[in-house]
Amino acid sequence: MITLKVDGMSCDHCIQTITNAIHTVDAQAGVHIDLKQGIVNVQTRAAEESITTAITDTGFDVTDAVHSAGT
Numbered sequence: 001m002i003t004l005k006v007d008g009m010s011c012d013h014c015i016q017t018i019t020n021a022i023h024t025v026d027a028q029a030g031v032h033i034d035l036k037q038g039i040v041n042v043q044t045r046a047a048e049e050s051i052t053t054a055i056t057d058t059g060f061d062v063t064d065a066v067h068s069a070g071t
């Protein structure tokens with residue numbers, strides 16, 4: 001599981017944009033986004049850099065990452 005702090009998310013469209021971007025890296029990824037907290041949780045085997053790059057390429061800023069073992 002990858003947990004990222006993402007700046008600039010404000011609505012369902014942002015959620016959709018980020019979810020789609022993550023799915024271009026890993027179509028099987030489980031994505032959960034907490035809009036109020038600015039948190040993106042990704043259940044994936046893909047590398048964190050790949051996910052982060054996919055998100056930043058859409059124009060959002062990834063400000064922090066929380067690592068957890070066992071993905």
Ligand SMILES: [Cu+2]
Binds near residue numbers: 011012015
């Ligand atoms: Cu939006």
